[in-house]
Every structure is written in C-alpha cells, then in structure tokens.
Amino acid sequence: MGIGSDLMVEYGEEEHENNIRHEIAYRAAVYVLFDRLDRLGAIQAATAHVLAQHEAIANQEYAEDGDVITFYDSSLNDSPVPFEYQAQITAIQAELFNLI
Numbered sequence: 001m002g003i004g005s006d007l008m009v010e011y012g013e014e015e016h017e018n019n020i021r022h023e024i025a026y027r028a029a030v031y032v033l034f035d036r037l038d039r040l041g042a043i044q045a046a047t048a049h050v051l052a053q054h055e056a057i058a059n060q061e062y063a064e065d066g067d068v069i070t071f072y073d074s075s076l077n078d079s080p081v082p083f084e085y086q087a088q089i090t091a092i093q094a095e096l097f098n099l100i
Helices: 003-036 040-058 081-099
Strands: 062-065 068-071
Touching: 003 040, 003 081, 040 068, 040 081
Parallel strands: none
Antiparallel strands: 062 068
C-alpha cells in the first residue's frame, strides 16, 4: 500500500473509533439521566452495551426493517428517548465524550 492508502485506512479507523465513542457517550448519557447511574458506571455499562450491539451486528444477529434494527437478544435493543429529553442527553453526551 502507498502512503496515501495508509493514511486513508488510518483516517477511516479513527473515524470509526470516534463514532463508537459517540455511541457510547450517548448511551451513557441515557443511563445517567434515566437510570441515575454515576458517570463512570454509565460509561462502563454503555461500553459493554455498544460493543455487544456491534458484535451482534457482525454476527448478523438482528432483523432489519427499513431504518430500524431489532436485535434477537432483546436486551440489546435501545428504547427511544422522548424528544423533550434530547437537549439534556446531548449536553450530558458532550461532557461524557471527553471522558471516554
């Protein structure tokens, strides 16, 4: 591979890791707000949850209906967050993102 190809792979890996960090921060924010977990406990629980979701996707352990994915293991399915809480979730997510 050339230098340009290596840089593109590195950029893609960094972008993927950044996206996972955002997913973890979002799920952790939900745990903080709704489950009253402390921030560290929420990050740990969210990390396990998100990684389990990614593993299930890799193993094709889900059903897809349009834009909706339903995992065969129902504990991996996320509940939708009511609209009125989105601003709080976003603020907490931004704080937690820097801790991951």
